[in-house]
Amino acid sequence: MVYFINIQNGINFVLLKDINQFKTKMNDLLFNAIKKRRSYYSISDQSPVSDEEIEDILKECLLYVPSAFNSQSTRVVLLLHDNHKKLWEITKEILRQRVPEDKFQSTESKMNAFAAGYGTVLFYEDQAVVQNFQNQFPSYKDNFSIWSNQASAMHQFAIWIMLEDRGFGASLQHYNPLIDQAVQKEWGIDSNWKLIAEMPFGLPDKYPEDKDFLPVEDRILVFK
Numbered sequence: 001m002v003y004f005i006n007i008q009n010g011i012n013f014v015l016l017k018d019i020n021q022f023k024t025k026m027n028d029l030l031f032n033a034i035k036k037r038r039s040y041y042s043i044s045d046q047s048p049v050s051d052e053e054i055e056d057i058l059k060e061c062l063l064y065v066p067s068a069f070n071s072q073s074t075r076v077v078l079l080l081h082d083n084h085k086k087l088w089e090i091t092k093e094i095l096r097q098r099v100p101e102d103k104f105q106s107t108e109s110k111m112n113a114f115a116a117g118y119g120t121v122l123f124y125e126d127q128a129v130v131q132n133f134q135n136q137f138p139s140y141k142d143n144f145s146i147w148s149n150q151a152s153a154m155h156q157f158a159i160w161i162m163l164e165d166r167g168f169g170a171s172l173q174h175y176n177p178l179i180d181q182a183v184q185k186e187w188g189i190d191s192n193w194k195l196i197a198e199m200p201f202g203l204p205d206k207y208p209e210d211k212d213f214l215p216v217e218d219r220i221l222v223f224k
């Protein structure tokens with residue numbers, strides 16, 4: 001039996017001759033995708049894939065990323081093209097009201113850098129779903145909003161990795177709750193949806209600088 005793997009962003013096809021070699025390769029690919037993920041702040045408005053493929057990534061992640069009690073409270077909004085640019089224009093104008101004038105220049109450059117990308121994923125959690133589960137399972141009442149945030153984080157991580165696997169660079173931003181109302185109004189978002197994070201993405205212009213790692217031995221306990 002011969003196995004083929006289609007690798008994005010590099011060698012197109014690898015020929016693997018047996019199932020063990022195939023499994024090792026698949027493990028490496030997953031591990032490398034996790035290791036490779038970084039925060040990209042310098043991005044452009046090009047896309048290595050079609051808009052439909054970006055949509056598919058979001059749909060697959062929504063379907064297959066887990067949530068507490070399988071509650072599926074996560075919602076995402078994909079803003080592309082002018083909608084993406086509009087988001088960062090709105091954010092810039094809201095920040096202009098708040099940031100002292102002499103400090104605004106760096107804020108503006110930051111907003112322009114996000115706007116220079118291809119799109120933004122907005123991560124929401126549907127509070128109607130959270131409340132419904134709180135009512136259904138009162139003994140876990142306090143946990144549901146924590147689990148909902150954790151489910152959102154799982155979606156963020158999965159989508160971040162998938163976007164980078166397709167050749168994008170992405171970062172994770174938190175201009176909520178400042179921008180919540182304006183965004184809700186602009187795109188007619190359900191009032192039960194709570195904005196958790198914003199992920200601008202685009203074609204990477206510049207690779208991020210190396211980052212520091214704490215000694216991993218200090219962060220793990222193993223009992224055998």
Ligand SMILES: Cc1cc2nc3c(=O)[nH]c(=O)nc-3n(C[C@H](O)[C@H](O)[C@H](O)COP(=O)(O)O)c2cc1C
Nearest residue numbers: 037038039040041153171172173174175197208211
């Ligand atoms: C929960 C969480 C919140 C974050 N919030 C922000 C943020 O608001 N703005 C930002 O620029 N980066 C944010 N980041 C990105 C981190 O600063 C970044 O992941 C970290 O410094 C490691 O760098 P790397 O992503 O390049 O590996 C966040 C990351 C996580 C996991």
